[in-house]
Amino acid sequence: MTQVVNSPVAEDQGPFSPVSSLYAARALRDFGDGFVAVLLPVYLFILGLGAFEIGVAATTALLGSALMTLAIGLVGHRFDPRTLLIAASTLMVATGLAFTQSETYGAVLLVAFCGTINPSAGSVSIFVPLEHAALSHLVTDKARTAAFARYSLIGALAAAVGALAAMSPDLLADIGVSRLSALEGMFALYALLGIAGSVFYSRIPRSAASGETRPTSALGPSRGIVYRMAALFSIDAFAGGFAVQSLMALWLFSRFGLSLSAAGTFFFISGVLSAFSFPVAAWLSRRIGLVNTMVFTHIPSSLCLILAALAPSLEVALTLLLVRSALSQMDVPTRSSYVMAVVTPPERPAAASITSVPRSLAAALSPALAGALFAAGHEAWPLILCGVLKILYDLALLWIFRHVRPPEEQRA
Incomplete structure (x- = not known):
């Protein structure tokens, strides 16, 4: 039976708590964003794209990410954050797999615009407003700022480790793996991180609000x-x-x-x-x-x-x-x-x-x-x-x- 939350969790910070699950999902996501932000231009260059085309792809990815982030904020009040986070993780999986199969410039631009890859390492992401709302619901007012501090710390450290992981294709090249295959493997890893993230997001309780009681507009008195x-x-x-x-x-x-x-x-x-x-x-x-x-x-x-x-x-x-x-x-x-x-x-x-x-x-x-x-x-x-x-x-x-x-x- 799915757990439903009516009030914030006061100090539920154990290793298997919903808050810890959210932190773990954030760490996996930022780890993936950390190495993808470094490897994306390298991958596109190997595909034969020039500097201008790579810049357009990066801009397209940023624009798509910004529009999706704005859209999810405007419709997020109608759905349970847990459901939307799992859906976003599914999109992350599809994005990683699609990049491994994108051989034309048009395909690259389409995946960049519609997917979750962010060349700025996650500063704007479809996950952010949903995670913020979920985390605020899971902790008390008194514990909220400390929870966001841990959330930010975990994300920053995971992204730094992810940036170091971007060296993996060079290391694999030393043992005979082609550079293109190694890069495709990293995007496949990005997809696997999306699967793992969805598992952690599934541990977040559903909101107690039903569809009938949810507000009709994204912003009201505030x-x-x-x-x-x-x-x-x-x-x-x-x-x-x-x-x-x-x-x-x-x-x-x-x-x-x-x-x-x-x-x-x-x-x-x-x-x-x-x-x-x-x-x-x-x-x-x-x-x-x-x-x-x-x-x-x-x-x-x-x-x-x-x-x-x-x-x-x-x-x-x-x-x-x-x-x-x-x-x-x-x-x-x-x-x-x-x-x-x-x-x-x-x-x-x-x-x-x-x-x-x-x-x-x-x-x-x-x-x-x-x-x-x-x-x-x-x-x-x-x-x-x-x-x-x-x-x-x-x-x-x-x-x-x-x-x-x-x-x-x-x-x-």
Whole structure:
């Protein structure tokens, strides 16, 4: 008999609990996204596609992923999240298998648009609004932010391991396996991860709401709050696009002549610091609140970025950038938790998608502007603009949402 949940699970964090099953599914999914994001351009190149065609395929995949994420948020209130997550896993299986059989450019574009593969390693995904809604339903208000911190930490570490797994085709080539066969094997592994993920998703209880009691619209009383958050988060994402990792690497290469191996080491350490800042953010939010945690960790990180842009030496710049890494991502679990907290449960899938998709679209605009500034010789300006815009975003967030408190912060 299928278990049905009427109220959140307080502290059900055992190894076989629904919450742990959701974490495991997230880890498998991000592990797959981690190696696919690296291997996708290599695979398409071996198929004979040029740089322009590969870029179009990546854009097509991003667009398809964004549209599906938005669509699932708008219709998610009509269905049980567990059912939709299992369906999304089935699509993941089909995507991996289809890529192993896609030999024409048209087929590649079709699978990229309709499938779950994301060249940005999962920042926008059909799974995200569903997982956010399910996780918020499974834990109490008091435990929600800590749960999102673990969720983010697990995803970040799994994606990092997945990126390392992208070396597998080279290792297999050393023992005589053709590069194309090895890459097809990795996409087959991606499909297997979808099967395993569906098993874990099946352990999530069904929602108690019946079809008759589900709301008729995706957003109801929280519509205004969601749209304001989406607009503000888009400003933050647009600012972040000026300092994406590839542009930061370019700046370090051109400004200080940093070697490729040193850059790899730096970004690995930076990623580890960011990942382990998630549980710290959860601890801090219990003391000063979710909005304050987002704002008062973000502003110092932005100041570090601005100062790094003006740093006189490589050592000073790297130190400032590492401090920034330890602070800049603390808003990830707190933002997710806050969005889920200030809307009603039926609105959660829509709120998650509507606040995440515009972020990704906005983030796609600024790297081109940053590249133009680099080309014009203004190499420090993208970093400065990123820092200044993020500080303005933080101040606006604090001003607009300072009185919109999640349930666990409201006084009796």
